[in-house]
Amino acid sequence: GDSVTQMEGPVTLSEEAFLTINCTYTATGYPSLFWYVQYPGEGLQLLLKATKADDKGSNKGFEATYRKETTSFHLEKGSVQVSDSAVYFCALSERGSQGNLIFGKGTKLSVKP
């Protein structure tokens, strides 16, 4: 079945450091790919998404590119802030927004001042 694998955390960075959180997926079709973020005490929020190969999703300085050849959707940010501390989940859906979401295990990011 479909699955998502993301790097295990926690990841600890200093402010203004470069961030990469790796995500790879297994799917039978052509899924849509998502990154969700969960701040402490809050629900998951959609951070960005991409619906087809080579699409780049971006939001709040975060980017991820849908790479079909490597089945990857790595999350990057050039300069993290303390406020980016959160848990990040990679997810896929086989039928876009209509389909059920399949999540990775989440990666906790802590950014130190």
Place this chain on the structure above:
Amino acid sequence: GAVVSQHPSRVICKSGTSVKIECRSLDFQATTMFWYRQFPKQSLMLMATSNEGSKATYEQGVEKDKFLINHASLTLSTLTVASAHPEDSSFYICSARQGAYDEQYFGPGTRLTVT
């Protein structure tokens, strides 16, 4: 953005009792609500999908008689854990979606501990 609330945020109960968790969409009407379960350091696992006014669709391996889901209105879904046991202790998260093509909005989760 759209807001989904859950109540309670945390509950501790004795083994054998039933616990009800509420999920509400505060500023939109949710035709579909989803219930997830999350174990420590594990991904969110979809338990069931419910559409307003109809029976929930449960994922394989989820006991429908233990995890009772009701979606009686467009803004409220409830998950009742019947006769809870310690192995039911987990983090339960709901999400809501207005239309079939819309984004899911997630609640903050409910931590259930069964002693």
